[in-house]
Amino acid sequence: MSGDDPLHRPGSADDAGPYDVIVVGAGPAGLYALHRLRGLGLRTLVLEAADGVGGTWYWNRYPGARCDVESMFYSYSFSPELEQEWEWTERYAGQPEILRYLDHVADRFDLRRDIRLGTRVSAAHFDEAGGRWRIRTREGATLTASYCVMATGCLSHSRLPAIEGLDDFGGSVYRTARWPHEDVDFSGRRVAVIGTGSSAVQAIPLIAGQAAQLTVFQRTPNFSLPARNRPLDPAEWTRTKRNYPHVRELARQSVSGVPQAPHAALGSALAARPAEREARYRHAWEAGSLFSFADTYSDLITDSEANETAGDFVRARIRETVNDPAVAERLVPRHYPFGAKRLCLDSGYYETFNRSHVTLVDLRSSPLTRVTPQAVVTGADEHPVDSIVFATGFDAMTGALLAVDIRGREGRTLKAAWADGPRTYLGLATAGFPNLFLITGPGSPSVLSNMIVSIEQHVDWIADTLQWLSLRGATSFEAAHEAEDAWTAHVDALSAATLLPRAASWWTGANIAGKPRTFMPYLGGVKSYRETCDAVAADGYRGFIVT
Ligand code: FAD
Numbered sequence: 001m002s003g004d005d006p007l008h009r010p011g012s013a014d015d016a017g018p019y020d021v022i023v024v025g026a027g028p029a030g031l032y033a034l035h036r037l038r039g040l041g042l043r044t045l046v047l048e049a050a051d052g053v054g055g056t057w058y059w060n061r062y063p064g065a066r067c068d069v070e071s072m073f074y075s076y077s078f079s080p081e082l083e084q085e086w087e088w089t090e091r092y093a094g095q096p097e098i099l100r101y102l103d104h105v106a107d108r109f110d111l112r113r114d115i116r117l118g119t120r121v122s123a124a125h126f127d128e129a130g131g132r133w134r135i136r137t138r139e140g141a142t143l144t145a146s147y148c149v150m151a152t153g154c155l156s157h158s159r160l161p162a163i164e165g166l167d168d169f170g171g172s173v174y175r176t177a178r179w180p181h182e183d184v185d186f187s188g189r190r191v192a193v194i195g196t197g198s199s200a201v202q203a204i205p206l207i208a209g210q211a212a213q214l215t216v217f218q219r220t221p222n223f224s225l226p227a228r229n230r231p232l233d234p235a236e237w238t239r240t241k242r243n244y245p246h247v248r249e250l251a252r253q254s255v256s257g258v259p260q261a262p263h264a265a266l267g268s269a270l271a272a273r274p275a276e277r278e279a280r281y282r283h284a285w286e287a288g289s290l291f292s293f294a295d296t297y298s299d300l301i302t303d304s305e306a307n308e309t310a311g312d313f314v315r316a317r318i319r320e321t322v323n324d325p326a327v328a329e330r331l332v333p334r335h336y337p338f339g340a341k342r343l344c345l346d347s348g349y350y351e352t353f354n355r356s357h358v359t360l361v362d363l364r365s366s367p368l369t370r371v372t373p374q375a376v377v378t379g380a381d382e383h384p385v386d387s388i389v390f391a392t393g394f395d396a397m398t399g400a401l402l403a404v405d406i407r408g409r410e411g412r413t414l415k416a417a418w419a420d421g422p423r424t425y426l427g428l429a430t431a432g433f434p435n436l437f438l439i440t441g442p443g444s445p446s447v448l449s450n451m452i453v454s455i456e457q458h459v460d461w462i463a464d465t466l467q468w469l470s471l472r473g474a475t476s477f478e479a480a481h482e483a484e485d486a487w488t489a490h491v492d493a494l495s496a497a498t499l500l501p502r503a504a505s506w507w508t509g510a511n512i513a514g515k516p517r518t519f520m521p522y523l524g525g526v527k528s529y530r531e532t533c534d535a536v537a538a539d540g541y542r543g544f545i546v547t
């Protein structure tokens, strides 16, 4: 490290850079990146804003938080020993168990010695003369590295809406994505939950179990499927463990990153007889899986009429579950296609609205105007509450990246480069920002897939690339503008052929005022995406400029 660039962190003599790689973030992506890159002999340091590892599972400690991809598959595949020794207790593990798992990974692979916790990266500037990234932290340190890997997460930049009067609210305020570490007890309290996305859908039944009164403030109803969570059957677990190599390969070769047998042609929902369609949807509903409807018919996300058949099926289940027809109608999503906002998986969400102390407020008919010291105000109504829980989501996919002042060639900011929406080549790199890698960046399957599968694929690809560069003595690796243009157009074309951009979802950036509206994740599926990445590498990193 140069003399004018000291690391202002007392007692860290080991931090004398420069590093080969700095990884930002110690969630599932950062942890695996460190393990893999260190294994190549690269001097790697991870910088993490939180006081612990685990990313999503460190921050989101709200009641009911659990994965909605089965734990046997939402787990690393890189170590057969880890696979065999870890015991999941539930089909969908809860947050404490997932965090224990990630802590175990950090210990088992001796990762902590190269992770700086409580360190938020505020800026990353590419120094063209030196061919290095200069990384500044909010705590005042500056470090340098040949490569910078952003493992900052697609759903880590949480948002709190600006609501008049919130600062003067006299009760307690919580955010699902920044939940306190100590137990929160809502017993005897009147609680407001704002938002009805996946986080709220998980938290609401548990909060209702404690609170004296619960008022749910809903702006847009979501489609939620029953999780059918259960303790893991030891026989099933043993079978999966025995078959792990095969199971993992099925997941890698699937559309969504979960082990699915390759589809026979599914056919159109419109060609099926109503009774047959109903039976298929019933089967999907019983499966307790986010991906089960994708296994019914091939045109659910491309044809409005076909989509309506699935939407109608789920709407009927909501009406069947909720006793009060007026409440049921408010919970029924009808203004966007089924699956065009990310589906939720729940345990008793709709049933919760049958409880006498639970009220649903429809913000479409009566918008939230302000908060007083004792109440949430919607239209002319005051709802007195003691606690407010914000489950209002994230500035997804680009939020955590753009929160860092990233500057590439000629000092150009990433914010400027992405002013009209994110532009990447393969979701892994962006033109004008040499030696910068994005893990599960926009333009990759990321949030449409089992994220652990996508994370492992990206980390492996990046590790192989760094090894390839090192063997050639190359020091600069950068996406070419033409390759980026073509990939961005391809990502857009795939989504434009579906109904998915029609909803105001976080996939499109519509949940953030002023955010450019583009469908950010890659819709081509995990298998074909992996094949493309591998082909690019095999072809001498076609579309990248290597010097
Ligand atoms: P994260 O886990 O988000 O970790 C990113 C880390 O980077 C964070 O610790 C953050 O503090 C750190 N960071 C960010 N910016 C900076 C900075 N400037 N400086 C320093 N550190 C920084 N996906 C699934 O596939 N299945 C699921 O069941 C599932 N459930 C989810 C449940 C919840 C409640 C949420 C919010 C998301 C869920 N996801 C799920 C998506 C989940 O985010 C990913 O599965 C996974 O955690 C991504 O790992 P990551 O390491 O890329 O990002």
Ligand code: NAP
Residues within 6 Å of the ligand: 066, 067, 068, 069, 155, 161, 194, 195, 196, 197, 198, 199, 200, 202, 217, 218, 219, 220, 342, 345, 363, 368, 391, 392, 393, 394, 447, 506, 511
């Ligand atoms: P989300 O899906 O974006 O939901 C946010 C909710 O808050 C929406 O209902 C939104 O309404 C509402 N909202 C936002 N701003 C508001 C405002 N100003 N006033 C009133 N309502 C407002 O966020 P999330 O629930 O945290 O989930 C995000 C993603 O994280 C999920 O889609 C999923 O990928 C992942 N996740 C997974 C799980 C799991 O089950 N494993 C759990 C949690 C999260 P609108 O819809 O009208 O914008």
